[in-house]
Amino acid sequence: MVEELAQADDAVAACVDDAAWALADDELITALDAAHRLEQRLAAVTLALVREIDGRGAARARGASSTAxxxxERLRLTVPAARRLIDLATALDTGNPGVRQALADGHITLDQARVIADTVTTVQASAGAEAADKAVGVLTDWAGQFDPTLLRKLGTRILDHVAPDLADAAARAALDAETARATRDRHLTISEQNDGRLRLSGILDPETAAVLRAAIDPLSAPCGPDDTRSPGQRRHDALSDVCRLALRADALPEHGGESAQIVVTTSFDALAGQLGAGTLDTGLHLTPDTVRRLACDATILPAVLGGTGQVLDVGRQRRLITGPLRRALVLRDGGCTFPGCDRPPRWCAAHHIQHWADGGPTNLDNSVLLCGHHHRHIHHSKWTVRLGDDGHPEFVPPAWLDPEQLPRRNHYHRRT
Structure with a gap:
């Protein structure tokens, strides 16, 4: 075998040096088919060698902790890739000689062999060896037409072809098993970072996944041609919008959906300077711009400290733009007022044109509706907003975007 593989290596090396550009189209395609078939047949040889090395313990004899x-180290594979190779080699050797032969003959690919071996193992467990043998033949034939992904999907109904009397019961059992596995594996991990950010990771069951996608997909679309956020950033902002909507829905336990309460601790001098940087009750420091933005649609408890840190005054909770005032704002604006945005009112927060922290009043003439993305944008960019002569919001772009700085308006929500 070593000599024959060396000869094959020489033949491949000769092909590498040949000029593919000199081949006619038909010859090029024929050569591609031959090279692909040879690759699969060599994969079958590799699997046989891996199986023998693993079976006789040759890797451990050389001091390795496992064959993987x-x-x-030997083939420069990742450990997961090595384990998949060992698992497939074992499966083809112990229970799927037909699949191994199809791969050796070049009739199926290595990825298709994995799919067939997995499917046949499932069939054998539920319907017996005879049905498993039939499944190998059916799946091998299908492999001539379908790629591994589609082949795996078709394999879920293989019993319809090889054991129709067991198909329905097996399908129900598989569905029940999948549901139980999804229920068992569901989890969400929230890890707090040192800078106050959170890392989310987890697995959602199919129902929750569908709910999440239904909620955030419409909000993850770009907000016009000027939206430079990445898809991941848009999904992040969509999740934020969904959570804000839940807080305003008046349906959550304990706090009843109230908007976030922010306790900002500052010195008297900082407060006199119109709300500088603040510290939340969680200990997280926020920039002045972030505090001002959050102050637009939240409850604020100013805690004023003297020079020695003693509490001089703790202000009363002040609900900002809610109730009749918010309803009037919705009637006037109809949704996010930033030019080109079509977000409806329920996805919007109320923004103070003159910041509340700067002494701006809480009234209709000092408020506009902005979606989460544009609320952040207006606080961290050179755009400015004002009410026009007709009492409707208009936005003045920064000079770098429009040297003439002509006011722009949102026309999506206008009723007249």
């Missing part, structure tokens, strides 16, 4: 670790 030895393959990582």
């Amino acid at each position: 670790v030895w393959l990582r």
Whole structure:
């Protein structure tokens, strides 16, 4: 075998040096088919060798902790890739000689062999060896037409072809098993970072996944041609919008959906300077711009400290733009007022044109509706907003965007 593989290596090396550009189209395609078939047949040889090395313990005899670790060092594979190779080699050797032969003959690819081996193992467990043998033949035939992904999907109904009397019961059992697995594996991990950010990770069951996608997909679309956010940033902002909507829905336990309460601790001098940087009751420091933006649609408890840190005054909770005032704002604006945005009112927060922290009043003439994205944008950019002569919001772009700084308006929500 070593000599024959060396000869094959020489033949491949000769092909590498040949000029593919000199081949006619038909010859090029024929050569591609031959190279691909040879690759699969060599994969079958590799699997046989891996199986023998693993079976006789050759890797451990050379000091490796496992065959997978030895393959990582020997073949420069990742350990997961090495384990998949060992698992497939074992499966083809112990229970799927037909799949192994189809791969050796070049009739199926390595990825298709994995799919067939997995499917046949499932069939054998539920319907027996005879049905498993039939499944190998059916799946091998299908492999000539379908890629591994589609082949795996078709394999979920293989019993319809090889054991129709067991198909329905097996399908129900598989569905029940999948549901139980999804229920068992569901989880959400929230890890707090040192800078106050959170890292989210987890697995959602199919129902929750569908709910999440239904909620955030419409909000993840770009907000016009000037939206430079990445898809991941848009999904992040969509999740934020969904959470803000839940807080305003008046349906949550304990706090009843009230908007976030912010306790900002500052010195008297900082407060006199119109709300400088603040510290939340969680200990997180926020920039002045962030505090001002959050102050637009939240409850604020100013805690004024003297020079020695003693509490001089704790202000009363002040609900900002809510109730009749918000309803009037919705009637006037109809949704996010930033030019080109079509977000409806329920996805919007009320923004103070003159910041509340700067002494701006809480009334209709000093308020506009902005969606989460544009609320952040207006606080961290050179755009300015004002009410026009007709009492409707208009936005003045920064000079770098429009040297003439002509006011712009949102026309999506206008009723007249």
